[in-house]
Amino acid sequence: MKIELGEWPVGGNVSDLTGVELAIEARGLVKRFDGFTAVDGVDISVPKGSIFGILGPNGAGKTTTLRMLLGIIDPDEGYRRVLGAERPTDVARRIGYLPEERGLYPAMKAYEAIGFLAALRGVPLKEGRRKGRELLEEHGLGYAADRQIRQMSKGMAQTVQLLGTLVHQPDLVVFDEPFSGLDALNQGKLERMIRALAARGTTVIFSTHVIAHAERLCDRIAIIAGGKVPFAGPVDLARDRLRPQVRLETRDQDGPWRAALPADARHEGAFWYFTLPETGVEPLLRALIEGNAGILSLSIERAGLHDAFVAIAGEAAARALEESEGEAR
Amino acid sequence: MTGLREKLRAALVVARRDFVAVVFSKTFIFFLIGPAFPVVVGGLAGNIGAKVQQNVERPTIGLAMSASDSQRMLAARDELEGRMAGGIPQLIVLQDVGSGEDFDAKAALADGNRQVTAVVGGTLDAPTLTAPAERARQWVGLVSNLAARARAPSPTAYPDVRVQEVTTSLAKVKTGQIYTAQAAQVLLFLLTMLLAGMVLSNLVEEKGNKIIEVLAAAIPMDAMFMGKLFAMLAVSLVGIAVWGTVIGAILLMGAKSLPAVSTPAVGWPLFLILGFLYFAMAYLLMGSLFLSIGGMAATVREVQTLSMPVSMFQLMIFFFSSYALTIPGTWVEWLSIGFPVSSPYAMLARAAKEPEVWPHLAALGWQVLWVIVIVRAGAQLFRRNVMKSGPARGKSSVSLLAKLFRRREDNAY
Numbered sequence: 001m002k003i004e005l006g007e008w009p010v011g012g013n014v015s016d017l018t019g020v021e022l023a024i025e026a027r028g029l030v031k032r033f034d035g036f037t038a039v040d041g042v043d044i045s046v047p048k049g050s051i052f053g054i055l056g057p058n059g060a061g062k063t064t065t066l067r068m069l070l071g072i073i074d075p076d077e078g079y080r081r082v083l084g085a086e087r088p089t090d091v092a093r094r095i096g097y098l099p100e101e102r103g104l105y106p107a108m109k110a111y112e113a114i115g116f117l118a119a120l121r122g123v124p125l126k127e128g129r130r131k132g133r134e135l136l137e138e139h140g141l142g143y144a145a146d147r148q149i150r151q152m153s154k155g156m157a158q159t160v161q162l163l164g165t166l167v168h169q170p171d172l173v174v175f176d177e178p179f180s181g182l183d184a185l186n187q188g189k190l191e192r193m194i195r196a197l198a199a200r201g202t203t204v205i206f207s208t209h210v211i212a213h214a215e216r217l218c219d220r221i222a223i224i225a226g227g228k229v230p231f232a233g234p235v236d237l238a239r240d241r242l243r244p245q246v247r248l249e250t251r252d253q254d255g256p257w258r259a260a261l262p263a264d265a266r267h268e269g270a271f272w273y274f275t276l277p278e279t280g281v282e283p284l285l286r287a288l289i290e291g292n293a294g295i296l297s298l299s300i301e302r303a304g305l306h307d308a309f310v311a312i313a314g315e316a317a318a319r320a321l322e323e324s325e326g327e328a329r
Numbered sequence: 330m331t332g333l334r335e336k337l338r339a340a341l342v343v344a345r346r347d348f349v350a351v352v353f354s355k356t357f358i359f360f361l362i363g364p365a366f367p368v369v370v371g372g373l374a375g376n377i378g379a380k381v382q383q384n385v386e387r388p389t390i391g392l393a394m395s396a397s398d399s400q401r402m403l404a405a406r407d408e409l410e411g412r413m414a415g416g417i418p419q420l421i422v423l424q425d426v427g428s429g430e431d432f433d434a435k436a437a438l439a440d441g442n443r444q445v446t447a448v449v450g451g452t453l454d455a456p457t458l459t460a461p462a463e464r465a466r467q468w469v470g471l472v473s474n475l476a477a478r479a480r481a482p483s484p485t486a487y488p489d490v491r492v493q494e495v496t497t498s499l500a501k502v503k504t505g506q507i508y509t510a511q512a513a514q515v516l517l518f519l520l521t522m523l524l525a526g527m528v529l530s531n532l533v534e535e536k537g538n539k540i541i542e543v544l545a546a547a548i549p550m551d552a553m554f555m556g557k558l559f560a561m562l563a564v565s566l567v568g569i570a571v572w573g574t575v576i577g578a579i580l581l582m583g584a585k586s587l588p589a590v591s592t593p594a595v596g597w598p599l600f601l602i603l604g605f606l607y608f609a610m611a612y613l614l615m616g617s618l619f620l621s622i623g624g625m626a627a628t629v630r631e632v633q634t635l636s637m638p639v640s641m642f643q644l645m646i647f648f649f650s651s652y653a654l655t656i657p658g659t660w661v662e663w664l665s666i667g668f669p670v671s672s673p674y675a676m677l678a679r680a681a682k683e684p685e686v687w688p689h690l691a692a693l694g695w696q697v698l699w700v701i702v703i704v705r706a707g708a709q710l711f712r713r714n715v716m717k718s719g720p721a722r723g724k725s726s727v728s729l730l731a732k733l734f735r736r737r738e739d740n741a742y
Binding site for chain 2: 073
């Protein structure tokens, strides 16, 4: 299916954030490893209190971008400001991070593990452990507080690490592929938790290669492919980059009304499918009615994020994304 | 200042976790009994030590006889050399003693400039041997033999040697101090080897648990490195306390067969303090080096493979320092003092042999500087090379090195 792009430029970032307080601002981030450019000029702006998704296939540069934003590695070029600090490590206490490769010390008890992660972020160990017990109780794992990590199921251990990521009540939470490895039930729990965090004013940024998560959760996204960000902005704006799709059902198969349809309109079964002309809905309707089309049904649908991703990042990136999703499943 | 305080706080969090994890693990018992194995190995390697000792000691007997008797004694020695197993001590003429003239042999033994272990006086017909009891027993026959050969090329009678025992000699003190230096170096090496190996194991654990990225995101990398080093240092102190208690108990129980160790030149209290400080420096230097190299390895297997060449390097440093001990005052000794990782060994040996204190202050400062440099460089390299994601586009030199060793291991059936 041919998809027409709207009037917005592809490749630039939407500058609709004038006057908005940003939790993260990155410009022209570049990172090279052994001559290979993993991230190539990434621009990202994350408003405070928003849910921001970095969407791209495996190997697109999502993790490297997050690591640069967290200060785990430094960019070779570019500028970043996280929670007002140019060195993210200066505000490490205000950040929570759940890496893609999750892990805890197997010999630690659940509440100790949370206490340790809290202590790393500046919370006194005793207080962190106390909070750890409280959080475990809140999330239905109070009975396992004194259980060693090695004695827990994978899902329980992941929950413990997630609680450890949030125990110090960070202003910014960064999740790298948080849904991978979780069953549907826990994915739902995590989605609710992310929404709750944002509702409290916490900024959440996560990477994913599953479009559905980004579509359901995010206020804004950055699409990343081949180390570049061809789009960053509100999810709706990404979808609006494609003209809405029209599905038309008529009584008559032919007539003067056919002239109102674009040349590439497809006829499948009883329906005609085509992109809404740039002139809009009203002229189309008028032409159909005046041409005696005998309209039985007409629907106009906004493009999905998947179609937007294909249009923005290209077919190859979309295929890679689908492969990533397949691997994850 | 806030940054430094934050780094120390973060290092303490990591150190506390590692310390508790090690000391309260079941495997800690192996750490405690570990030194028993190297002691056995050390015993087996005694021959090497004995050879080194021979080279270092070069016992010398001073002659205080008439000029002609001294010359004949020297000729007799030259004639005998090579015929006697184990060699013959050097002879030097201390003074030509005329008839009726007195010579204070005890004073000569105590004279630091002369450095003789025994003194032979009197005449060829009635020689006297002034020496510590042990040496006197060892050399009385030799002196009689030399005197007899000095009298006649084919002796038929051997003169009696009058023995005058002294409690000790400066040469013996020096020899004892070299023993002390060697013992201290061995102890330092064993402790450092144990601990540096544990640091590598610790890093393997971090990589295996995949928690390293959480640490890297939360705290500065050099704080993490320092925390790990401090933890193992604290672990070693627990070990030393346990071993010290056991040895003390054995001594109290009357096992006096343990070898006596001569008082080091700087005195025992200062020597023990310096010993601890040099141990800490040797460990921090080697440990930070291990951590830096291990941190750059991409996989657990690479870290494990790297431990072999790293241990070999450590062994070479030990042998280098031991060798430097045998040739004091040469450029080799200065090199071993100046080279950061061998410096603690060389300086501890120096503390056993030389009484000056100020060189130790300079050396400790030098070593601290290198600890900081290595930790910071290691943290930088770690940040630059380790946190890569996605497909491997290139191979680091560490990866290639590890691969090389691994291939050799794989081929060794």
